[in-house]
Structure formats: structure tokens, C-alpha cells
Amino acid sequence: MLPPSPSSSAAPAAPLDLPRLVMRRAGLLASVCLVAALLLGLWRAQGDTRTELQDAAQTAMLSQTLSTLSLDDDARALQRLRALQATPAARHWSMQVFDAQGQQLVGPQPLPAPSASMRLLLSLNQRLFPPPPPEDLRWSLPRPDGRAWLVLLRVSPEREQREALGNWLDMFGMLMLASVSTLAVMHINLRRALRPLQSLLDAIAGLEHGESGGILRLPRMPVRELDAVALALRRLSASLDEAQAARRVLAQQIFSLQEDERARLARELHDEFGQRLTALRADAAWLLRRLDEGSALRSVVEGMSEQCRLIHQDTRALLAELRPLGPLADQAGSDETAARLHELLRALVRGWHSAPSHGLQVQLDLRLRRPEGSEREWHRAEAAGLALPRAVLLAIYRISQEALTNVARHAQAQQVRLSLTLETAPVEPGADVIAPGDRAWTARRPVALRWSVEDDGRGVADPAAALQHGTGLAGLRERLWALGAELQWGPGAGGRGWRLATRLPLHAPDAEESAAPLSDAACEAAELLEKHP
Numbered sequence: 001m002l003p004p005s006p007s008s009s010a011a012p013a014a015p016l017d018l019p020r021l022v023m024r025r026a027g028l029l030a031s032v033c034l035v036a037a038l039l040l041g042l043w044r045a046q047g048d049t050r051t052e053l054q055d056a057a058q059t060a061m062l063s064q065t066l067s068t069l070s071l072d073d074d075a076r077a078l079q080r081l082r083a084l085q086a087t088p089a090a091r092h093w094s095m096q097v098f099d100a101q102g103q104q105l106v107g108p109q110p111l112p113a114p115s116a117s118m119r120l121l122l123s124l125n126q127r128l129f130p131p132p133p134p135e136d137l138r139w140s141l142p143r144p145d146g147r148a149w150l151v152l153l154r155v156s157p158e159r160e161q162r163e164a165l166g167n168w169l170d171m172f173g174m175l176m177l178a179s180v181s182t183l184a185v186m187h188i189n190l191r192r193a194l195r196p197l198q199s200l201l202d203a204i205a206g207l208e209h210g211e212s213g214g215i216l217r218l219p220r221m222p223v224r225e226l227d228a229v230a231l232a233l234r235r236l237s238a239s240l241d242e243a244q245a246a247r248r249v250l251a252q253q254i255f256s257l258q259e260d261e262r263a264r265l266a267r268e269l270h271d272e273f274g275q276r277l278t279a280l281r282a283d284a285a286w287l288l289r290r291l292d293e294g295s296a297l298r299s300v301v302e303g304m305s306e307q308c309r310l311i312h313q314d315t316r317a318l319l320a321e322l323r324p325l326g327p328l329a330d331q332a333g334s335d336e337t338a339a340r341l342h343e344l345l346r347a348l349v350r351g352w353h354s355a356p357s358h359g360l361q362v363q364l365d366l367r368l369r370r371p372e373g374s375e376r377e378w379h380r381a382e383a384a385g386l387a388l389p390r391a392v393l394l395a396i397y398r399i400s401q402e403a404l405t406n407v408a409r410h411a412q413a414q415q416v417r418l419s420l421t422l423e424t425a426p427v428e429p430g431a432d433v434i435a436p437g438d439r440a441w442t443a444r445r446p447v448a449l450r451w452s453v454e455d456d457g458r459g460v461a462d463p464a465a466a467l468q469h470g471t472g473l474a475g476l477r478e479r480l481w482a483l484g485a486e487l488q489w490g491p492g493a494g495g496r497g498w499r500l501a502t503r504l505p506l507h508a509p510d511a512e513e514s515a516a517p518l519s520d521a522a523c524e525a526a527e528l529l530e531k532h533p
Contacts, residue, residue: 029185033178040174044167061087066151070142077141081106081151094154100147108154114162121165131157193223200229210244212237251482252391259394266322269315277315281308317351324397338383338422338446341393342366345420348400360408365419369450378422386422386446392506395483396420396451399476403453403500406472411457411498421450452501459491459498473500480504 062084069077078097085095085106094108114122139151196219203214215237221227284305291298324344345364352362366378400418407416425447460466467474477487485504492499 025189026182026186029182030178033174033181037174037178044170066139066141070144073144077143077149078105085109093159094156096152096154097141098150098152100149105149117169118162118165121169122161125161125165131161194226196221196226200226200233203233207233207237207240212241248482248484251478255391255395255479255482262322266319269319269322274312274315277308277312281305281312284308320347321401324394338378338386338388339380341388341396341420342378342380342383344393344397345400345418348397348404349418352404360404360413361415362404363415363417365417367419367421369421369423371423371425375421378420383422386424388446388449389506392449392483392504395479396449396504399451399479399502400453402472402476407453407455407457411455411459413455413457413497416453416455419450419452419454422446423448423450446506448506449504450501451504452499454492454497454499456492456497459496460489463489476500 065080065084069080072080081095081097086109095106096104096108097106098104134157135155137153137155139153141149141151143149199214199218203218206212206214215233218230218233221230284301287301288298288305291301345366349362349364352360367375368378369375404416404418407413423446463473467477473487473489480487480502483504485502488501490499491497
């Protein structure tokens with residue numbers, strides 16, 4: 001294995017943009033929340049300090065009031081006790097006053113009903129952390145008549161729990177607000193940063209189906225990570241395109257070798273078998289001239305001569321199949337025109353009509369299509385000015401030949417239609433035009449060929465199995481793929497029969513270059529046939 005080149009060595013990892021982008025804004029928001037929490041905490045601390053000072057003063061006032069109540073009458077004393085019970089400091093304790101007979105004179109202030117959330121928190125807190133038992137403070141209050149009242153002060157844990165949980169709810173709300181705000185900012189940042197991710201997924205899906213246009217149309221990504229992914233996809237697409245191009249060139253070379261082999265077989269048939277067959281026919285003709293009309297051997301020799309003629313005819317037909325371009329190879333200017341394809345397809349259809357044993361009626365439909373969509377019948381005179389790559393011409397002939405053979409062998413069809421539509425480019429200023437009647441068509445500017453074969457047979461139940469079982473679909477698809485086209489198939493019109501179709505572009509220079517060896521071999525075979533008919 002060769003050592004990696006310096007250019008292919010791993011580059012140092014670039015700093016990542018996405019974490020920095022997300023964390024920078026999230027950190028900024030977190031800082032704002034922390035500052036707000038600090039200011040809120042300071043404000044709450046100041047308020048709590050003021051409240052505690054007031055409570056301390058009111059508690060001292062409670063002690064002073066209780067120590068001086070013995071000088072007041074009962075009504076005045078009860079009024080002052082109820083006033084103490086209404087102070088804010090009373091939230092920490094509850095007060096009850098009983099007379100000497102145990103009758104309650106002042107009852108505890110009821111707690112307000114808690115909210116649902118506070119009730120839930122109180123229940124949870126009491127279950128997890130049971131509060132200590134309440135502590136009672138007893139104060140004997142002498143009265144002017146010699147009797148004594150009992151003042152009972154009880155510290156209420158529930159009151160303290162409510163106050164502590166209320167403070168906790170405030171802090172929890174602040175924390176929730178900060179968390180939600182942080183998540184919202186991160187969500188917005190991620191959506192904005194990952195918004196082009198869908199275009200990346202679409203491009204990958206297109207690449208899976210052999211379409212690299214989506215990769216090439218990818219915009220510049222907002223973050224470095226996605227930009228690196230897009231760059232990697234572009235490189236992958238370029239590598240796949242190069243591999244596909246190399247495979248196509250190889251496939252074209254294989255098909256060229258096949259045509260070269262056919263041309264070699266045609267030469268061998270013509271040079272060896274053809275010469276011996278010609279000598280045999282000459283010997284039979286010589287014998288016929290030497291035999292009398294009434295000779296018993298004359299009918300035998302005539303039969304031999306007829307069989308030689310039929311063999312010679314079959315050999316010429318076989319040579320025409322082996323090198324279809326041969327008969328027209330010597331015509332000037334017609335070796336790469338649509339007129340040649342026009343003549344070859346008509347000759348192919350005539351060959352099927354001359355062999356009615358298969359019971360198949362073949363129809364040929366040749367049409368020209370203008371850029372605006374109108375179509376008309378394709379005349380050979382018009383086709384003479386339309387140049388076609390030789391490899392494309394030969395591919396159309398071969399797939400037509402193979403498709404008709406497949407229909408005759410497998411489809412059990414009665415009729416089959418071979419259609420070919422030549423799409424032309426718009427007329428350019430100064431371009432040569434051919435105008436049959438009142439319609440003008442562009443000369444030497446074909447852009448694509450639409451080809452189809454449709455029959456009325458039994459169709460194909462399982463195309464995937466047909467590709468594996470040697471029914472010719474795989475060969476047709478491979479030949480078209482080598483020229484940049486895709487073979488499509490499916491039921492014919494009305495769901496009957498089977499239809500093969502493709503659109504073959506005419507702008508691939510590789511096809512013409514790969515077909516050059518084939519053209520020379522085919523022309524050589526054609527010259528041999530013309531010299532020795």
C-alpha cells in the first residue's frame with residue numbers, strides 16, 4: 001500500500017462553531033438571569049431584614065404589653081390583646097386567653113386557606129420532613145379583682161412552613177423563568193443553525209437515487225460543521241460522478257468490443273464461408289449447363305442451386321445483423337446522420353414483415369418534435385441534415401432489435417409499435433433549415449431521442465425477476481446507461497401489454513469517442529461485402 005500523500009493527510013480539526021454559537025448566547029442569557037437573580041435576592045434580603053426588625057419590635061411590644069395589662073380593666077385588656085393579635089408579628093405564633101374558670105376569652109386567628117400548589121407542597125414537606133411539635137408559652141396575667149388570666153402563646157410550624165415555601169416558590173419561579181428563557185434561546189439558535197439540514201438530507205436522498213444536482217445547489221451553511229458536511233458531500237458526489245463516468249466509458253468500450261467482434265465474424269463469414277458458397281453455386285451452375293433437360297440428376301442439381309441461393313440470402317441477412325452500419329458506410333455524409341437511423345429502422349421492420357412465422361405485426365412511428373412541443377411525421381429528406389453520434393445511432397438500432405426479439409420470444413403479442421421521436425433545438429439565426437410544405441425544422445441540431453417499444457402481450461409480472469432471468473432487460477438497461485440514459489418500463493396503454501421507453505441525450509462526447517473503433521470495423525466489413533456480394 002502506498003503511503004498517503006501530503007495533500008491527503010488529515011488536516012487539523014477546525015474549531016466547532018455550533019457549540020460556541022449556542023453556548024455564547026445561552027451564556028449571555030444565563031449571565032443576565034444571574035444578575036437579575038442577584039438584584040432580586042438583594043431586594044428580598046432588604047425587605048426581609050425590614051420585616052424581621054419590625055417583628056422584633058412588635059415582639060418586644062408584646063412583652064411590654066403583657067407586663068402592663070394587670071393595671072387595665074378586663075375590657076381594656078382584651079382590646080389590647082386583640083390588637084396585638086392583629087400585628088404582622090403574630091404570623092409567627094398564635095395566642096389564646098383563658099379566664100380563671102377556663103373560658104376562652106381570645107381565640108387564635110385562623111390561617112387563610114392555602115392555594116392548591118401550596119397545599120401540595122405543604123403535604124409533601126410534612127411527609128418528607130415532619131415538623132417538630134409546637135411549643136407553648138404560658139403567661140399568667142393577674143387581674144385587679146385578684147383573679148388571673150392564662151395567656152397561651154403557641155409557635156405554629158405551619159405558619160413558618162408557609163412562609164419558607166412561599167420564598168422557595170418565588171426562587172423556583174425565577175429559576176424556571178431562567179431555564180425556559182435559556183432553552184428558548186438555545187432552541188432558536190439551533191433551529192437557525194440547523195435550518196439548512198433539510199436541504200442536506202434532500203441532497204443525500206437525491207444522491208442515493210443517482211441525482212447529484214441537489215449537492216451542487218447546496219448554499220453556504222451558517223455554521224462550520226454543516227459547511228464541512230456540505231463540502232464532504234460535494235467531494236463524495238464528485239467522486240461518484242467520476243466513478244460513474246469511468247464505468248460508462250468502460251461499458252462503452254465493452255460494447256465497442258462486442259461490435260468489433262461482430263464485425264470480425266462478419267468478415268470471417270464473408271471471406272471464408274462466402275467464397276466457398278460462391279464456388280459451390282458456380283459448380284452447381286456449371287453442372288446445370290452440362291446436364292440435359294431430361295436428365296434425372298438435373299432436378300437434384302437445381303435443388304442444390306436453390307439451397308445455395310437461400311443459404312447465401314440467409315448469410316447476407318446475418319451479415320446485415322452483425323454490422324447494421326455496413327451497407328451505408330460508403331455513402332458520403334450519411335455515416336452519422338438521422339437518415340441512416342431512419343433507413344436502418346425501416347429495414348429492421350421490413351425484416352420482421354418478411355418473416356411472418358412469428359405472427360407479430362410491427363409498426364414503426366418516426367416523428368420530429370419541435371422545441372415548443374408540436375410533432376410531425378419524420379421524413380427521410382429532413383433526417384439527412386440532422387447529425388447523430390454513431391454510438392447513439394447504433395445503440396438505438398441494437399435496443400430496437402433486442403426489444404422486438406424479446407417481444408417475439410416472451411410477450412405472446414400480436415402487435416408491437418416501435419416509436420422514435422427526435423427532439424430538435426430552436427432555430428438559431430443563420431442556421432440551415434429544411435422546410436417541407438409550410439413548416440421549418442432545424443438542421444443539424446438534434447438534442448435528444450425519445451424511444452419506446454409497446455406491445456399488446458401478457459406483460460411482465462415481476463420486472464426484478466425478469467432482469468435476473470435473461471429476458472434482455474438488463475442488456476437494454478446497461479447499453480442505455482452507458483450513454484447516460486435510463487430505461488423505463490411498465491404496463492402499456494390501458495394497462496395492457498408492456499412498454500419500454502427512454503430519452504437519450506445527444507450531447508455526450510464520450511460516446512462518440514468510444515465508438516470510433518467500432519465505426520472503422522463496421523466500415524471495413526461493409527467494404528468487403530460490397531466487393532464480394
